[in-house]
Amino acid sequence: MVYKHAPIGVFDSGYGGLTVLKEIVKQLPAYDYLYLGDNARAPYGTRSFETVYEYTLQCVRQLFDMNCELVILACNTASAKALRTIQQKDLPLLAPNKRVLGVIRPTTEHIGKYTKTGHVGVLGTSGTIASNSYPIEIEKFYPEITVCQEACPMWVPIVENNEFESDGADYFIKKNLESLLAKDPEIDAIILGCTHYPLLIDKIKKYLPSHIALIAQGEIVADSLGDYLARHPELETKCSKNGQIDFYTTDSAENFDRQASMFFGETVKSRHLVL
Numbered sequence: 001m002v003y004k005h006a007p008i009g010v011f012d013s014g015y016g017g018l019t020v021l022k023e024i025v026k027q028l029p030a031y032d033y034l035y036l037g038d039n040a041r042a043p044y045g046t047r048s049f050e051t052v053y054e055y056t057l058q059c060v061r062q063l064f065d066m067n068c069e070l071v072i073l074a075c076n077t078a079s080a081k082a083l084r085t086i087q088q089k090d091l092p093l094l095a096p097n098k099r100v101l102g103v104i105r106p107t108t109e110h111i112g113k114y115t116k117t118g119h120v121g122v123l124g125t126s127g128t129i130a131s132n133s134y135p136i137e138i139e140k141f142y143p144e145i146t147v148c149q150e151a152c153p154m155w156v157p158i159v160e161n162n163e164f165e166s167d168g169a170d171y172f173i174k175k176n177l178e179s180l181l182a183k184d185p186e187i188d189a190i191i192l193g194c195t196h197y198p199l200l201i202d203k204i205k206k207y208l209p210s211h212i213a214l215i216a217q218g219e220i221v222a223d224s225l226g227d228y229l230a231r232h233p234e235l236e237t238k239c240s241k242n243g244q245i246d247f248y249t250t251d252s253a254e255n256f257d258r259q260a261s262m263f264f265g266e267t268v269k270s271r272h273l274v275l
C-alpha cells in the first residue's frame, strides 16, 4: 500500500516500539503514523549484526516505499546495529532527502540529569549490550559518567510470550538486576535500553532500591522528535497531519492485535504485510 499522505514511520522488530509510538502520539497527535512490526522475524536481540542490519534496511525501504519521509527505529537493537550504516551508507543512495532516526542518541543525550553519583546502568538485549552503543554514546556527552551494562536475553521472550506477570519473569528480572548492581553498587539511574521493557516496569521496581531512577525511552524519544521536527521545517512540512495511525505486521494481524493493545494502551487494528 502506497499512501498519498506522508506518515511518520515507526519501526520495531515486534511490539516494543508501540511503547514509544504511544508517547509520540500523546505529544504529537496531529501527525500521521505508520507502525511496522517485523513480528515474523522477532526477536532481533540475539541475531547477528549482519542479519539485524539486513532486516532493518528492508523494513526502512518498505516504509519509504509506502511514502514515509521520516522513519524512527523504535528499537534499540536496530538502532545499535543498523542505524549508523543506514544513515551513512544507504540513505545517500536510496533517498537522500529522507531521514532515519534511532532511540539511543536521544536517551544518552539526557542521561546526565538523572544521575547524582555519575554511575549509570544499562539493561538491553544481548545485541544492544554487545554493540557497546550506550557506553560509546554516553561518553560523547558525559565523559565523566561510568556506565555498567547487563544483557537480559530472557526479558523480550517473556514479554512477547505474555509471561510478564509470571513468577518466571520475577526470577529473571531479579537475577539480572542483582547482577547489574553487583558490578556497580553506586548506580543511581538505569536505562531501560529496550522498548519492550516498560511492560516489566512494576516488577523491575520491586527489585530495585527506590533511590534508583528508571528511565524508559518513550517520553524522551517523543520530546526529541518534537524538537527535531521544529529544527527541520523542510522535513516537517512534508509530514502529513490528519491524526491517522496505521499498523502493519509481518506476522499474523490477528495475533498482533491481541497483544498490541498491552503495549499501545488502546485497541489496535493491524494489517498483514509481506516484505
Ligand code: DGL
Pocket (backbone or CB within 6 Å): 012, 013, 014, 016, 017, 042, 043, 044, 045, 046, 074, 075, 076, 077, 078, 125, 128, 156, 193, 194, 195, 196
Ligand atoms: N524492542 C527491541 C529493542 O528495543 C528488542 C526486541 C528484540 O529483541 O527483537 O531492542
